Amino acid sequence: MSPERLARINAMLDNRQPDLTVCLEHIHKPHNLSAVIRTADAVGVTDVHAIWLAESGRISNHKASGSGQWVDVRSHTSTADAVNHFRDQGMQVLVTNLSEDAVDFRDIDYTRPTALMMGNERDGISAEALGLADQQIIVPMVGMVQSLNVSVAAALILYEAQRQRQQAGCYGVRTLDPVRCQRHLFEGGHP
Amino acid sequence: MSPERLARINAMLDNRQPDLTVCLEHIHKPHNLSAVIRTADAVGVTDVHAIWLAESGRISNHKASGSGQWVDVRSHTSTADAVNHFRDQGMQVLVTNLSEDAVDFRDIDYTRPTALMMGNERDGISAEALGLADQQIIVPMVGMVQSLNVSVAAALILYEAQRQRQQAGCYGVRTLDPVRCQRHLFEGGHP
């Protein structure tokens, strides 16, 4: 591995935010999954969670422009499983929902360990997820369309988290576990 | 038209920002155009500009989830044409570019009349656009992938503009020209 590439990977590892994650519930368009994975990588998210409907095939993440190696896609077969996983990590669970009860996404503290749940392209977030979450959040809209594209909404929230975490000094300090760092350093040399 | 729908359209019109626009140079994936149009509507952008390559067919915006009626897509056959149009309106012209010369998108004043130019999915922004623009801007990334999805990058910048303009009191004050307002009020009653 060239010294430049080693330095690049080490800088990336210093910016990883293992206590920030995003979870996609029943997303069915591959380009939306791809776009979310690219954004996740760009803000330092290490794992993207996906809840798949049993009957639907899993969509692959081959098209996420080379991010597959750097962001792990972790599958769950139910919403409860995914939320339990986030609770085990001490994360607040935020669901995006186009509702009057939802809080403006900029009014949330994302420096806390956080899991962000995004809903299906057509039906939105499930009633189960709504019931399990700590908080509903929304990206305000002042036009006539009813919703944003799901990967767009995810990006707006993840970049707000990035902004807050940068101000709080969360970047440039390695918190990712050493085993995973070794894996990335090893795989990064053998792409 | 019901009183509720009339009120909704009037509120939308009060939030329109005719001096903020986005321009897509040679974008070829319809879902990216759709996503940008939805975001544009959501922040109050009235016109999305598209520069089409002569040989490529124009992509339609039928899939922008009902926003077609509320956001006009204006076509140009060359980058120079589009930039001239923005200059005539006194707009600063910003190009997104993954370069060391680009400024962090959060360091720009979007309360000024602004045109934001986004590049092609594969090749990015053209040399011509770079030469004509006032400023290159970038959304910072701390991972390993090289770029964001184009509709994601556009949304992050448009919502930063929305944030700044909201703070500056630009929303809730009608500035859209009366003829266009009448058109929307008329068409909104006859969808």
Ligand SMILES: C[S@@+](CC[C@H](N)C(=O)[O-])C[C@H]1O[C@@H](n2cnc3c(N)ncnc32)[C@H](O)[C@@H]1O
């Ligand atoms: C196309 S939307 C789903 C629309 C669905 N008809 C509904 O009512 O929820 C798909 C997902 O994108 C996200 N999303 C879209 N617009 C959003 C907004 N303004 N605020 C927060 N999340 C949004 C949510 O995760 C949503 O479940």
Ligand SMILES: C[S@@+](CC[C@H](N)C(=O)[O-])C[C@H]1O[C@@H](n2cnc3c(N)ncnc32)[C@H](O)[C@@H]1O
């Ligand atoms: C997939 S990118 C193009 C990548 C191309 N290889 C390049 O080097 O420009 C498509 C468009 O998305 C926008 N874009 C993607 N990532 C961006 C970022 N981090 N900052 C600003 N714009 C970005 C730009 O408009 C870019 O032209």
